[in-house]
Amino acid sequence: MNESGRNDGKSPLVEVDGVEKVFHRGAEEIHVLKDLHLQVPAGEFLALMGPSGSGKSTLLNLIGGLDRPTKGTVRVGGESVDTLSDRHLAAWRARHIGFVFQLYNLLPVLTAERNVELPLLLTHLSKAERNRHVQAALAVVGLTPRAKHFPRTLSGGEQQRVGIARGIVTDPTLLLCDEPTGDLDRKAGDEILDLLQALNREHGKTIIMVTHDPHASARASRTVYLNKGQLSAEPVK
Amino acid sequence: MKFFPLIWSNLLRKKLRTVLTLLSIFVAFVLFSYLSAIKQALSGGISLAGANRLVVRHKVSIIQLLPESYKARMERISGVSLVTHQTWFGGVYQDSKQFFMQNPVVPEEFLEMHPEIVLAPEQKAAWLRTRIGAIVGRKTADRFRWKIGDKIPILSAIWAKNDGTRTWEFEIVGIFDGRDKGTDTTPLFFRYDYFDEARRSGFGKGLVGWYTIRVTDPARAAEIAKLVDAEFENSSAETKTEPEGAFVQAWVKQIGDIAMITASILSAVFFTILLVTGNTISQSVRERTGELGVLKAIGFTNGQVLALVLLESCLLAVIGGALGLGFGKALTALGDPTGGLLPMFFFPNHDLIVGLGGCLALGLVTGFFPALQAMRLRVAEALRRI
Known part of the structure; x- marks a missing residue:
């Protein structure tokens, strides 16, 4: 077990236990993750660093229930994510996970507020309640005045704020960010990191952020390094 | 939503x-x-055709005529309650493009046979007392802006009068509507007695186009059709009897x-x-x-x-x-x-x-x-x- 994956003192929200992930390319087997262990307590802001192809996004996908491990278990909030059916997994994601993507992944045909509303369409909230949640999420990311704007009329930083608002609008258990500043300049990137930090510190959000930028990882409360499918507490030289 | x-x-x-x-x-x-x-x-x-109506035509083709005397023989067949006839007149009004169907009929029999033709009682009475009277469907009356009392000339491509001319004059005595949405309200019907008397002797005198017969029991329609055809078997004008729907269908299938x-x-x-x-x-x-x-x-x-x-x-x-x-x-x-x-x-x-x-x-x-x-x-x- 990698010691870096442990965090004693707080009860873990995320438990990755002996996870392996193998991809197949023709006859070739690619072992992306090998016997990986990780515990993330509730309320932590964890940065997951590593070079390209190290398996960071794969691990994030496994924790977020977007993919299934070849071996091992992934538990989030006590729920074994890897054993859920596709339908239950989708419902579980809608309830517990907020995603923030590197390229924002907003729907270009919807305004900022309608993009933020998307996860709420899966709830039983009324239109008025959905609107109230959307406005609250947009206020948290400071984009209330841009609510009616389409993504193409927003800057990269603003689009990522919309992405974050969409990620937090359902008040998920866990926020998973895949290179959230990777497509932004330093200034806009810093604003996004400020926002994530505020969400963690002021709103108690548990955040796992994949990044390859040391400047971004410095904002996290803990950083783990992934290299060749294994975690370590220190960067591999 | x-x-x-x-x-x-x-x-x-x-x-x-x-x-x-x-x-x-x-x-x-x-x-x-x-x-x-x-x-x-x-x-x-086809869909509007009466289930209790059969059409009797010449066995060879619809354009071959049948003797008027067949009517009485058909009326004697068991299960036949009414017989009437029509003849294709094939005329045009003013211009060859202004075509619509005109047929000579026996008014009372015809109206009794076709309850889907709705004609005011006073117009029916006028038709019965006017020898050159004709009733026309609402659509054609509207098309040519005809009204009751108008005298209209129709040029027939088939039928000449005794004087050799082909222009027949009719007086509009009634305008009929259809009982059902699909009822054809374009034809003009005029009196057969006037037609038969005025048409030139030598061609078609005493002959009619086809007969329509009403059967008392639609379930016996096929049996009666056979009886009708058997009645005229081996005559100079053998018949083919079929349900009205099939007759209309065969007519349409010509194109x-x-x-x-x-x-x-x-x-x-x-x-x-x-x-x-x-x-x-x-x-x-x-x-x-x-x-x-x-x-x-x-x-x-x-x-x-x-x-x-x-x-x-x-x-x-x-x-x-x-x-x-x-x-x-x-x-x-x-x-x-x-x-x-x-x-x-x-x-x-x-x-x-x-x-x-x-x-x-x-x-x-x-x-x-x-x-x-x-x-x-x-x-x-x-x-x-x-």
């Missing part, structure tokens, strides 16, 4: 493509409406199998539309693989993604189709485009319902494979394609 803005926005993503696809669906359904109206015009009489022609044209059109719309939806789904991945990532189930794509294709087909059917309905409501050759030209409501069902089916069929593809999309893989 809460997903509607999402579905609608997706349709507006490539406006030109959506408009062009809508237009092709629109045109297909306008064509559907128009062909339905033509089919109705040509074969509508081809309308149902088959219509079905063939529509099949070709809808097959093309299927490909056009299917391609649009497939392309649209392919273009937003990443977005579908995002929807799944935030919690949309495979079933919900499938439904979204299917609803999108159905919405596209229903909008285009409904507009096409509406326009087709309005267009056909303008009336017979031939000016009289298709008197029962209208777009029937049951075809409108079939059309609406067709829109939905088009949406489901065209959306099915792209929706399946979207449903099977693996989230992690879809997100990598952004």
Whole structure:
């Protein structure tokens, strides 16, 4: 077990236990993750660093229930994510996970507020309640005045704020960010990191952020390094 | 309903493509409406034909005439309650393009045989007392702005009068309406006694075009038809007796199998539309693989993604189709485009319902494979394609 994956003192929200992930390319087997262990307590802001192809996004996908491990278990909030059916997994994601993507992944045909509303369409909230949640999420990311704007009329930083608002609008258990500043300049990137930090510190959000930028990882409360499918507490030289 | 803005926005993503696809669906359904109206015009009489009426014509062909004396012999056959006859007059009014059907008939028998022809009692009385009197359907009366009391000349291509002229003058004594929507209100009927007396001897005197007989029990219609034909077997004018519906159908089939022609044209059109719309939806789904991945990532189930794509294709087909059917309905409501050759030209409501069902089916069929593809999309893989 990698010691870096442990965090004693707080009860873990995320438990990755002996996870392996193998991809197949023709006859070739690619072992992306090998016997990986990780515990993330509730309320932590964890940065997951590593070079390209190290398996960071794969691990994030496994924790977020977007993919299934070849071996091992992934538990989030006590729920074994890897054993859920596709339908239950989708419902579980809608309830517990907020995603923030590197390229924002907003729907270009919807305004900022309608993009933020998307996860709420899966709830039983009324239109008025959905609107109230959307406005609250947009206020948290400071984009209330841009609510009616389409993504193409927003800057990269603003689009990522919309992405974050969409990620937090359902008040998920866990926020998973895949290179959230990777497509932004330093200034806009810093604003996004400020926002994530505020969400963690002021709103108690548990955040796992994949990044390859040391400047971004410095904002996290803990950083783990992934290299060749294994975690370590220190960067591999 | 809460997903509607999402579905609608997706349709507006490539406006030109959506408009062009809508237009092709629109045109297909306008064509559907128009062909339905033509089919109705040509074969509508079949469905309106009386179940208790048989038509007796010459065994060789409808243009061969039958002796008037057959009437009394038919009346003697058990199960026959009424017999009347008509003859094809084949005239035009003022211009050869102004054609409509005119037949000499025996008024009382004719009206009793055809209760679907609605004529005011005083007009019926006027017809019975006016030798050159004629009743005309509402459609033709409106077309030529004829009113009661008008005297109208009809030029017959077949029948000459005793004086050798072919122009026959009739006085309009009645204007009839149809009891049912599909009843033909274009013909003109005039008195047979006037016709038979005035037509030149030597051609067709004492002969009539065909007989219509009413049977007391429709269940015995086939048996009575055989009895009628047996009655005139081995005579100089053998007969062929058939239900009125079959007679109308045979008449229509003189210009081809309308149902088959219509079905063939529509099949070709809808097959093309299927490909056009299917391609649009497939392309649209392919273009937003990443977005579908995002929807799944935030919690949309495979079933919900499938439904979204299917609803999108159905919405596209229903909008285009409904507009096409509406326009087709309005267009056909303008009336017979031939000016009289298709008197029962209208777009029937049951075809409108079939059309609406067709829109939905088009949406489901065209959306099915792209929706399946979207449903099977693996989230992690879809997100990598952004």
